[in-house]
Amino acid sequence: MPIYAYRCSACGHAKDVLQKLSDPVLSTCPACGAEAFSKQLTAAGFQLKGSGWYVTDFKGGSGGTSAPAAKTAEPAAASTSSSESAAPAAGCGGSCACH
Template sequence: MPIYEYRCSSCGLKKDVMQKISDEPLSVCPACSEPTFGKQMSAAGFQLKGSGWYATDFKGSGSKPECKSEPSGNCASSCAGGNA
């Protein structure tokens, strides 16, 4: 279950609440009972590290690799990305 950060704009209470994604967001502050308790934006609790698909496939300069398998320059049949 994800943990959501809440803050009351009336009294300033900050609280982390573990809820299901399908649960309704809380709106009433547990400290002052005002309807000003809302979710805060926060960073994700995980990071993707290592040599994944992004680092190896899409992080380059954006240029497509040249096809050198066909001397005529028509590499539609031999390259995966060729347009026929």
């Protein structure tokens, strides 16, 4: 069941209410009794758990089974001639600015 945030525009009383989707919207303030109690717009909260796509593809850190980035050797790149430096690096595919 979702938790809805309510606020009274008459007295400022705020309250979080656990309601079913089918429950009617509350309109009477429990603090002052005025018919000025209304739902507030709030951000939805959720948490991704488990070992699915989030952990392997998007979560930062060392967890997951995503492939490690290819490393290039610094000394070998420095000793190549200018005609060889125009070729893409290993694993680049020509889609970056390394050449």
